[in-house]
Amino acid sequence: MSIISVKELCLWYGDHQALRNVDIEIPEKSITAFIGPSGCGKSTFLKTLNRMNDLIPGVKITGDIRYEGTDIFSKEVDVNNLRKEIGMVFQKPNPFPMSIYDNVAYGPRTHGITNKVELDDIVERALRDAAIWDEAKDRLKKNALGMSGGQQQRLCIARALAVQPKVLLMDEPTSALDPISTSRIEELVMELKGKYTIVMVTHNMQQAVRVSDHTAFFLLGELVEFGKTDDIFSQPKDQRTEDYITGRFG
């Protein structure tokens, strides 16, 4: 079953067309990886799914994106609510310059939860789900910027989970991290897929193989091939996909 379905999506930055007729059905409660060389449009596409591209001046989008059957660009859709449902984790860990607790509580507070007991509970659950509770529980009131990069990224995941999204978009979440932190995040992502739909942009093809159920290969703004990760990497249908995964360019 797909949770997000995209039809004929095109996107322009001014005169430059960054996405060309992208069609994709993103399956629910599984991990979908977007791969492709730099500038192929995979991050742009990811940011279109929670309408973060709206913030960039000069962006024009045509086509159709449906989240649980609703057109996300329709006037009735509250973009803040959409972003609550479709959370995002960024390439560079970006915790707010406040305490660990306040970072995680930021989302729920924004959405109107003020009860201390309830907040405590949400914060603990989110930190546990992001596998950082043990490291964070004794320093909840300490500034989040004092944590290591890997911890910060898991905190950012906890922060995203705290608003109880259904989808989690991850934009190269490990590209700024060391190998050990990377493997911890990968393990975490695989644990999370039981509860969440995860869409992950990655530069690293091994990561896509290790983690994802489905893989989409982007090139020059086009979605070249999309299918089960095993199929994409063992028997790609398109020559360009084969060239890319065998390292002939990239």
Add this chain to the structure above:
Amino acid sequence: MKKNQLMEKVIHGIFLVLGLITVGCVLLITIYLVISGIPAIREIGLIDFLFGKEWASTAAEPKYGILSFILTSVYGTAGAILIGVPVGFMTAVYLSKLASPKVKSVMQSAVSLLAGIPSVVYGLVGMLVLVPGIRKIFNVPDGASLLAAIVVLAIMILPSIIKMSITALDAVPKEYEDASLALGATPIETYFKVSVPAAKSGIAAAVVLGVGRAIGEAMAVMMVAGNVPNMPDSLFQSVRFLTTAVSSEMAYSSGLQRQALFSIALVLFLFIMLINATLNFFLKRETE
């Protein structure tokens, strides 16, 4: 080779001397103020000087109490901050985060222009517009008052507050704001809950800078405050500030009166030093 090294040393020396000019001036002014400010305080007595309510420097039995000046300066500055900070701060948030590039550039040039207007012009406009306005609106005998000075000062400190706050707000990493928006916060929520807290040291420094400008201003307040050494009991009282107390009598003063004016300048100087130290404290925190 040797010639080059000599040249380097000479140029190094010239720069050092140029740098020392500033330091020298500060030292000279400080020493001069302390030396010339102390005698009158000794003669009048520190308590009588600072807390004396009456200033009658040319009376047969002169009184040199500057409490009215101190309170006027404090109230006037506080009032200016009370009006100027909210207006300036909100303007900065608007210009830094919300305004379109076109609006931003137009409004920022207006702010810069406001900063460049000489204070005598502020005073003049205040005299011709504000003072009669206050007289009519509040139906008081004289519009030249503490209130008029507060309004003029509030406008005068706007540029410094706006510019410094914008600098601080512009420096907030976009990643913070993106993270907040991606959690479903609205842009306004994001600016006030993430951007402003992240820029708070810079904004605090902007406020302190505004305080410094307001307390040091002389010309404009002399023209609109009435310049009478009254206690600032009400907003409509004609009052005299620390700065104007010095400037309005200096030309014809002599003896103890003249020395007392230096003492007032010393008090003002100490206020400014205190404000500067506070400013440095905030700026230092900003860089950390």
